[in-house]
Amino acid sequence: MIEDYSTLLGLLVAGFGSGVSVGMGSGTASPIIIPILTLLISSSIHQAIGTSLFVDFIIGCTAGVLFLFHSRVNFKTVLYLGIPGLIGAIVGSRFTSSASETGLNLFLGIIVIFIGINFLVNGIQKNLDLIQNKISFEWFRENSKIFFPVSGIILGGISGFLGIGVSGIIALILIFVVQYDIHTAIGTSLLIMSFIAGAGAIGHIASREIIWTAAIFAATGASIGALSGSTFANKINSDLLGRILGGIILLLGILITVRTILF
Template sequence: MISQYLISVLAGWGAGAVTGIIGASAAAVIVPVLITFLDIPTFEAIGISLATDVVASLVAANTYRRNGNIDLKSGLQMAISAIVGAIIGSWISSYVPSARLGGFTGVAILLIGINFIRKPLHQRIQTIQEKHKNDPNISNVKRITSSILWGLLIGFIAGFVGAGGGVMILLILTLVLRYKIHVAVGTSVLIMAFTALSGAVSHALYAPIPWNLLAFAVVGGALGSKMAAIFANSVSEEKLSKIAGVAFILLGAMTIIDGIIS
């Protein structure tokens, strides 16, 4: 019993660290750990990861808020549509067999890891912005429409596989809504908190969530997210991206293998 709580805390801490450093979702850490070591059904593991995402994201967002790096006004339509998408994704995932759902999650995490290793996120954004810097300004209608559609897609993925969508939200804020990178990171983490909350509540309605494990995971997530800010300031973004990439690949592969064995 004690080992279950310890694993939950460590999983939450790792998830919070990932969220605080690069704005990625808790699902990348919590879901494969809970499935592999505690044999938690995938749907319930996703619910725990989403709830942990809420706390870890709010802790990280508070740091960005103190530095004036959050602008939710322009991204409000994306936040609302992402919440709707998360509710739909959670509802659909409740009908998917646990092993198959775990496979979907594992593949998603694996692909995230490969992308982080191939090219750090901040370099990818800079390259695309440089390529399109001479493009004519996008109309407000097109920006709003794009943010709503992307918000629905990101929210759906969040509800379906438990990924809060922070990295994808970050890309849309920088490339479509033209946010500055620091403001985009802060705003994306805050939006992810709302998205994860709607997904977590939806999961709780469709299946019982082990609240004792959830409580320990949330505590770990808060601690990890807070500590991540200190670590992030001591290493380069490129190094952080590669470290996260390796971790995601290992966790994604672990989830896929466990799903095949099951």
């Protein structure tokens, strides 16, 4: 039980900030929540991951439902990616205690930084046109019934293992491979994240790797933040939203890299 009011307030604020950024442009709460937990209350990395996944689950539900209300979610994709992702997340969460995450985190962080810079500088459409001219995703579109489940299992495994909500990665797949508009890609990815992060959280809860007081306070702030962020995202144009997504992805990559080096 956490009885320090300043710590509880810090968790509430951290959750709110995570909710705003993820609800507005997808991503994950883990680069904020995990360091906060390890620094403020000296939690183990395994407890921090489980708690972070619970927060991502709440954000995904809150923001995803709001995007759904605005008809910016593709349910078929949610099922094709979300259910396999759920299975992958449960499996991945079982291996957290016994494996090193440093190499994969560094690799992921560098790739995400590169993508974020491109989105922030060039906007969504220029990047989309460039990639579509250089790379053919036709096979993936024609074989989406194979590609989506396999991708879901892999991303779910990464999420359950590392405590990353992966909605940002899913949004990129939906934008570049499936050619969704950015609003639908973000809305669909957030709802998928609720499946994946929720399953990963359950796996960690089963191993008693969650701090309930921290989870409840951070998730409360996150739900308010997600509602605010996703409301704003649904009111702005695609180019601005694409640049915001780039900024969030860039920040996410930096935080993942710094967290890996320092923690």
